[in-house]
Amino acid sequence: MNKIILDENEKAVFWLNCFGLSRKKIGLVLGLFKTFAFAFSKFETKENEIGKIVGESQLQLMKSCRTERFLNEKLVEIEKLNIGIVTIASESFPDSLKNIPDFPFLLFTLGDVSLLKQKSIAIVGTRKPTRYGREITEIFAKKLSESGLVVVSGLAFGIDTVAHASTLEVSGKTIAVLGGGLDEIYPAQNTELARKIVKNGGLLVSEYAPKIRPTVYSFPERNRIVSALSLGVILVEAGEKSGSLHTANSALEQGKELFIVPSNANSTASAGSNRLLEEMPHALAFRPEHVLDVLGIQYNETEKAQSRQLSFEESKILEILHEGEILFDDLVSISGFSVPTLNSLLTTLEIDGIIKRLPGNFVGI
Amino acid sequence: MALAKIKSFGISGLDGEKIEVEVDLNLGQQKFEIVGLPDSAVKESKDRVFSAIKNSGFAFPARKITVNLAPASLKKEGSAFDLAIALGILCASGQISKTSVADFVFLGELSLDGSLRPALGLLPILISAKEMGFSKFVVPIQNKLEASYIDGIDVFVVSTLSELAEFLSGAVKLAPVAKKEWETPSNELCAHDLARVKGQALAKRAMEIAVAGGHNILMVGPPGSGKTLLAKCVPSILPDLTFDEAIEITKIQSVAGVLDLNKGIVCSRPFRSPHHTSSVVALTGGGRNAKPGEISLAHNGVLFLDELPEYSRSTLEALRQPLEDGFVTVSRIAQTTKYPANFILVASMNPCPCGNFGSKDLECKCTPTQISKYLGKISGPLLDRIDLKIDVDRVKFCEINEKTLEEPSSAVKKRVDKARKIQIERFSGEGVFCNAKMNNKQIKSFCELDKTSEKMLQDAFEKFNMSARGYTRILKVARTIADLEGSKNILPAHVGEAIAFRNIDKAMRF
Numbered sequence: 008m009n010k011i012i013l014d015e016n017e018k019a020v021f022w023l024n025c026f027g028l029s030r031k032k033i034g035l036v037l038g039l040f041k042t043f044a045f046a047f048s049k050f051e052t053k054e055n056e057i058g059k060i061v062g063e064s065q066l067q068l069m070k071s072c073r074t075e076r077f078l079n080e081k082l083v084e085i086e087k088l089n090i091g092i093v094t095i096a097s098e099s100f101p102d103s104l105k106n107i108p109d110f111p112f113l114l115f116t117l118g119d120v121s122l123l124k125q126k127s128i129a130i131v132g133t134r135k136p137t138r139y140g141r142e143i144t145e146i147f148a149k150k151l152s153e154s155g156l157v158v159v160s161g162l163a164f165g166i167d168t169v170a171h172a173s174t175l176e177v178s179g180k181t182i183a184v185l186g187g188g189l190d191e192i193y194p195a196q197n198t199e200l201a202r203k204i205v206k207n208g209g210l211l212v213s214e215y216a217p218k219i220r221p222t223v224y225s226f227p228e229r230n231r232i233v234s235a236l237s238l239g240v241i242l243v244e245a246g247e248k249s250g251s252l253h254t255a256n257s258a259l260e261q262g263k264e265l266f267i268v269p270s271n272a273n274s275t276a277s278a279g280s281n282r283l284l285e286e287m288p289h290a291l292a293f294r295p296e297h298v299l300d301v302l303g304i305q306y307n308e309t310e311k312a313q314s315r316q317l318s319f320e321e322s323k324i325l326e327i328l329h330e331g332e333i334l335f336d337d338l339v340s341i342s343g344f345s346v347p348t349l350n351s352l353l354t355t356l357e358i359d360g361i362i363k364r365l366p367g368n369f370v371g372i
Numbered sequence: 373m374a375l376a377k378i379k380s381f382g383i384s385g386l387d388g389e390k391i392e393v394e395v396d397l398n399l400g401q402q403k404f405e406i407v408g409l410p411d412s413a414v415k416e417s418k419d420r421v422f423s424a425i426k427n428s429g430f431a432f433p434a435r436k437i438t439v440n441l442a443p444a445s446l447k448k449e450g451s452a453f454d455l456a457i458a459l460g461i462l463c464a465s466g467q468i469s470k471t472s473v474a475d476f477v478f479l480g481e482l483s484l485d486g487s488l489r490p491a492l493g494l495l496p497i498l499i500s501a502k503e504m505g506f507s508k509f510v511v512p513i514q515n516k517l518e519a520s521y522i523d524g525i526d527v528f529v530v531s532t533l534s535e536l537a538e539f540l541s542g543a544v545k546l547a548p549v550a551k552k553e554w555e556t557p558s559n560e561l562c563a564h565d566l567a568r569v570k571g572q573a574l575a576k577r578a579m580e581i582a583v584a585g586g587h588n589i590l591m592v593g594p595p596g597s598g599k600t601l602l603a604k605c606v607p608s609i610l611p612d613l614t615f616d617e618a619i620e621i622t623k624i625q626s627v628a629g630v631l632d633l634n635k636g637i638v639c640s641r642p643f644r645s646p647h648h649t650s651s652v653v654a655l656t657g658g659g660r661n662a663k664p665g666e667i668s669l670a671h672n673g674v675l676f677l678d679e680l681p682e683y684s685r686s687t688l689e690a691l692r693q694p695l696e697d698g699f700v701t702v703s704r705i706a707q708t709t710k711y712p713a714n715f716i717l718v719a720s721m722n723p724c725p726c727g728n729f730g731s732k733d734l735e736c737k738c739t740p741t742q743i744s745k746y747l748g749k750i751s752g753p754l755l756d757r758i759d760l761k762i763d764v765d766r767v768k769f770c771e772i773n774e775k776t777l778e779e780p781s782s783a784v785k786k787r788v789d790k791a792r793k794i795q796i797e798r799f800s801g802e803g804v805f806c807n808a809k810m811n812n813k814q815i816k817s818f819c820e821l822d823k824t825s826e827k828m829l830q831d832a833f834e835k836f837n838m839s840a841r842g843y844t845r846i847l848k849v850a851r852t853i854a855d856l857e858g859s860k861n862i863l864p865a866h867v868g869e870a871i872a873f874r875n876i877d878k879a880m881r882f
Binding site: 134135137164165194196274275276334335336339346347348350351352353354355357358359360364366367368369 | 594
């Protein structure tokens, strides 16, 4: 159990958050006082005004709960789940979040909070990606992570999952912004991934208190935090009504860079992202290097896996594969190798990371 | 003394049990009683026997008749005791001489007009009876072929009760059924040939390895990719059926009542493809009489489970023990029976409910939850028993249209036969016959790797996140690939190819 230590300001923000008030109301209440701390300690001085904002019954509840005991009980509940708190009054609260119009006053965290202030890039996209989408996400996530960026995404299925998982594969840091409480990961299938993120020095963030389940409305709200935490948002494959289009929109509203990876013109999985790309062609992004250029970050040329001397047979296969991915059967007939030979050659090449065997018996580079 | 004893046989599991039919005629009111734990088919034989005797020109004795099927403790089932009961009554009433029936074992069901109907499970009965020292049998003419493969016994076939009476009285001479020599059945018996499957080079290769080493195989691919056709071709490359194997298969089919009486003995390896709504009992065997199930009917052949995740979970889990042991023990109130179930499991499935997951061009319409639920139906332990997992993709039209000649099954079979021979020699005295059935100790001694292979396997492990179980699977498959090439040692190329057949482990992780 980690102990949460809050100063007076943070305590006041946390206390105000315990009543399920809207962001707007919390903002108005806090605005009545000189410092955040007074919202708790000198609450009674502005009772009338607060009453007008929150309503009479809510005011009575707040008055009755304005005790250290109430605060401690609430804190212990959260401490028990090992969850931490970052409020707008905290040192670790990133400026990037303060600069958006509908910023959260409080974040629940699990993992390394220092990541909030590091340079980040968001990668978002459809929950049902094509193989192409997965590959692209993997390439972008790995390269950008290796260049020192923190990869931010939403822990949803599809592109989000691939983005987080690929970052972990290169031991990179990644932030997952959730649309519900951190005590129970949604979607449940990604619980293991969430655990890995934390274990590898990453961070889970949510503006929702534990035990709050995600709703249709919480995901779009979560998206604005994804884009706010990042220098830019990379959109890989978004369907016509994809939630990731929402993230792209908030990125634009917040003045962040938007990068859109092009997909097949006829792909329904990326109808939304392709349409957006049509509207704003300058958002086009082919390569991770381009993203880094725009963001002004030095590209970190990682050591390629030691390129070894290829045998004659291997280079013959690679030559064929340079034309694009190919069916195993076609590779047999073009290369002229027997099935057993080809199988074993491909395995060696695959182990060395030179080629990939793809679903449906395709082979690619 | 109006008492007669006739020898007959019943079936218990796959073995014949000697049953003595005792018939006693007593003074008293006319009555016909059968005792000795008869089931309903046996009880009903009263009426058949009555009519058959009457309609064959004999007199049915107006006495109190007691029929005892001894030993009385054993449950009797089926209709094959009809003939023995009828003869018992005729002997007891003096219409047929008692000495004439003494040497024979009688089997067969009676029709109301006195003609005979075939008996179920004749082959296992003849084999068991021969072991017990019986040598003369009278069976219905329909069972003639089934009886013609057993050496060292005389089997006489008759078509009616009156014909039998004439034979027993010596009025008619019958020759015992001529013995048939077992001929290795030719490949042409198989309806499907690999030559008819266009493309699918990888799948064909996997089939070859699976059959050569007795490995189970799982094909994953979208609908219409030819998974079923490939599976149906498997019998055509299976090694030759030996006489002993043929007898084993025939015994099971005979007991289950699915034997083709026109053939008498099974000449081709079975290919069973039970529907996915099949129950556990239908698959493993059971029912009131503990009959063999699909997995036993597939003994020495292929069990093809199409659309694997559609089978109920309990059905699939029930396969685990037979896949490991090669037999299944069916326990029912009446009896406990051990049936052989040594088959190659060929399974197929779609990658997701709609079938397009992972496809290059087509969009998958399934939600992630649907997919994980679908794939989750197949448990890890079951997957662990499947050594080869391959992707099968849709065949392009140009491939279907191509006139190129594909390798025929007979060529593949030659390689398979060679590899099997190597395995049988290697495992002589080890208790296993093929690579797939090796235990850990045998894997250690027969699958030694050189340094290069070891290194490759280690690299592959790290690269592909393989499990410890995956390790032994790859070793077994590599051993088979080496055998197919006639190589004494497992070479790096063999390990390399074996690693290539782990596709699904990858697909399951997303």
